[in-house]
Amino acid sequence: MQDFDRSIREIAADYFHDIELDQPAWTAARRITPSEKIVANKKQWGDKPKDEAEILGPPVATYRYLDVxxxxxxxxxxYEPKTFRPWCFREIDGEMKWMIGSPPVRPIYHLPEVSKSDVVVLVEGEGKADALATFGVVTTSLMGGANAVAKTDWTPLQGKTVVVWPDNDAPGRNFCTDATAALLSIGCKVFVVQIPADKPEKWDCANCIREGGDAGALVAAAVEVAGNNNDDGSQGAAGTSGANANASSDDAAGAGGTSRSGQQSGHQQQHGRASGSKPDPDLERHELLVSAWRQRELPPRDYLLDGVLCTTSRWLVIGETGVGKTLFGLELGFAVAAxxxxxxxxxxRPARVMYLDGEMPAETLKERVESAASVYGEVELYAYNRDVIGDGAMPPLNGSAGQQWLWREIEAVKPDLIIFDAIMSLLVGPLSEEETWLPMxxxxxxxxxxxxxxxxxHHTGHDTSKGFGTKTMQWQLDTVLMLTKNDGDRSLTLEFSKARLRRPETEGLFKPQTIRRDAPGWTSEPGNVKPKESASERKRxxxxQVYNNLALDVTPSPGHTAAPVRKVAITAIRGEMIKRGFLATEDGKLPARERVAFQRAxxxxxxxxxxxxxxxxxWRVK
Structure with missing residues (x-):
């Protein structure tokens, strides 16, 4: 209180010059007055707040750190654009309060799983750790990434085998060096994933999974760091005694280890090798020759619906909310089953179908099942609904628990076809982020x-001409089908934008159709596809539209002609377009093509x- 009173008196003395300070001369000679401090700070920091450093976009993911x-x-x-903020409990006035900031000593990620495993894979970033964990591998990362090595509590990893997977850049290599030293100091056996020589700068485990690479093989082939002390005195790669050895039978199934009948997958049977075993390089090259392909015996396609849908098909059906996707998908499943x-x-042929409903109440699903059954009869279709089986019984499918649940159901039902309704309700996390779809x-x-x-x-976003979220969602799918409302009636236009089964002799099966749901079920007639609005027209x-919405909350101010106008920051327009899905991000950043499109608009x-x-x-002038 004494210091506060003195500060007030100093400010008054400095500005009004009518107060004498009762302080010793030697103190006054050393003390900087408040105004002098303001002037000094202004020279160093400026006199305007850095708004752009404080504004955060919408939150897109939260990574929770748990104790054991x-x-x-x-x-x-x-947050989007890509920004991170840590939170933790801190003691304030004797009470523990949840506040922004990192704890003095930071915990490691996935601590409950780490505490129960002898082998752990360390990556840079929580999103990457979550993605890699879907393969049945125990993973961890640091709070603050590559810069947090010295601030982290490493003791939960003491004595364990740790495989470090660094990013392919200078910070990643520095992180690997520092983390390895910290791990060796607490008695860990350390292995380092070797980044393939052909990979670009900043390539990481998320890129590996996104590209369809074999992340498990890279982990298994990690090279042991000099300084490890194996029981037998040897050094080697983290092979089956490493991360893969800790996967449960459910995890192995989820990673493609076993088929529905408990046998090896078709690819493994074809080549007579177990997944993860090191192939003979000469044999592999021989199998890639044209002559080998021409002689290779593959099982014929097992079609479920004409020449458009088979047991290896991967369809994506896109439509805006209310277009009738569920009616379409459910009755498609009934028709296939019947x-x-x-x-x-x-x-x-008759087939067995699983229908996973993630969004409807039970009574609505019952009504739609009864409607479809009135057309196709009682068929072997299993309709899963969270109201019936329990909300926790069907976890998000982009998590390890959800994928293990799915493989258990596949083993029990042995379906020929699975219909997922819909992506947004069966996964967790923002679909605008690739990390959400990555485990899929x-x-x-x-x-x-x-x-x-x-x-x-799948739903559309505000742009009803495409599915909401990252474009990478379509990369692993072989058929993309759009359902679009027609003006003036209840019909829809069905159009294939991607169809790998389309061939000259089956071209007619993939032509646009005008479809509608009437009393006897879905009917079809040849469709006329409307000219599409160009991408530049939509962006404009x-x-x-975004400017008009944001301008409503802006106080008018003078424009170039001094007439009052409603000015909206260009950065605010860009941020809102990103938030609403009008501008697509990749890895949390706006790619060059989207920046150019924004500038052109x-x-x-x-x-x-x-x-x-x-x-x-x-701002608008007319």
Whole structure:
């Protein structure tokens, strides 16, 4: 209180010059007055707040740090554009309060799983740790990434085998060096994943999974660090005695280790090798020759619906909310199960179908099942609904628990086709982030390897011409089908934008159709595809729409002509377009093509004469 009183008196003395300070001369000679301090700080920091450093975009993911008992002790929230903020409990006035900031000593990620495992894979970043964990591997990362080695409590890893997977850049290599030293100092056996020589700068485990690479093989082939002390005095790679040895039977199934009948997958049977075993390089090259391909015996396609859907098909059905995706998907499943015709496609054989509903209440699903059964009869279709089986019984499929649950159900039901309704409700996390979809890429391939067809139902965003979220969602899918509402009636246009089964002799099966759901079920007639709005036209319309929405909350101020206008920061328009899915991000960043599209949309609006800008703000003049 005494210091506060003196500060007030100093400020008054400095500004009004009518107060004498009763302080010793030697103190006054050394003390900097408040105004002098303000002037000094202004020279160093400026006199305006750095707004751009404080504004955070929408939160897109939260990574929770737990203690060994599963209690939350800290968290990291990721915002878009890519920014991170740590949170933890701190003692304030004798009470523990949840506050922004990192704890003095930072915990490691996935601590409950780490505490029970002898082998752990260390990566840079929580999202990568979550993605790699879906392969049945115990993973961890640091709170703060590569810069947090000296601030982390490493003791939970003491004496364990740790495989370090660094990013392929200078910070990643420095992280690997520092982390290895810290791990060796507490008695760990350390292995380092060797980045393939052909990989680009910044390549990491997330890129490996996204590209369809064999992440497990890279972990298994990690090279042991000099200084490890093995019991037998040897040094070697972290092979089956490493991370793979800790996968449960459920994890192994989830990683493509066993088929529905408990046998090896078709690929493994074909080549007579177990997954993860080191191939003979000469034999592999020989098998890639054209002559080998021409002689290779592969099982014929097992079609479920005419020539468009088979047991290795991977469909993505996209439509805006309310278009009728569920009715379409459910009755498609009924028709396949009943070997019945559907639209212009002919039924082939009776099949067993799993339908995973992640969004409807039980009574709505019951009504739709009864409606489909009135057309196709009672068929062998298993309809899963969280209201019936319990909300916790069908965990998010992009997590290890959800994938283990799915493989258990596949083993029990042995389906020919699985229909997923819908992606947004069966996964957890923002679909605008690739890390949300990343764990699904290996799962989709593994389901195909068991010769099970897949139909994924998906929503559009504000752009109703494409599915919401990252474009990488379509990379592992062989068929993309759009359902679009037609004006003036209840019909839809069905159009294939991607169809790998399309051949000259089957071209007619993939032509656009006009479809509608009437009393006897879905009907079809040849469709006329409307001219599509160009991408630049859509971007321009979205730019203007976002400006109009944001301008409503802006107080008018003088424009170039001194007339009052509503100025909106260009950065705010860009941020809102990203938030609403009008601009697509990749790895949390805006790619060059989207930056160019944003700039072009702005320039086209300026050329219209209806808008003006000063380089930082944008406003309407007409």
């Amino acid at each position: 008992n599963g209690n939350v002790i800290a968290a990291v929230t990721r 070997a019945a015709n559907f639209l212009i496609w002919k039924g082939v 890429t290996p799962l989709i391939r593994q389901i195909s390897s068991q010769r099970i067809g897949q139909v994924w139902l 319309a979205w730019f203007q 702005r320039e086209e609006l300026l050329r219209s004469g209806q808008f003006a800008t000063d380089g930082t703000a944008f």
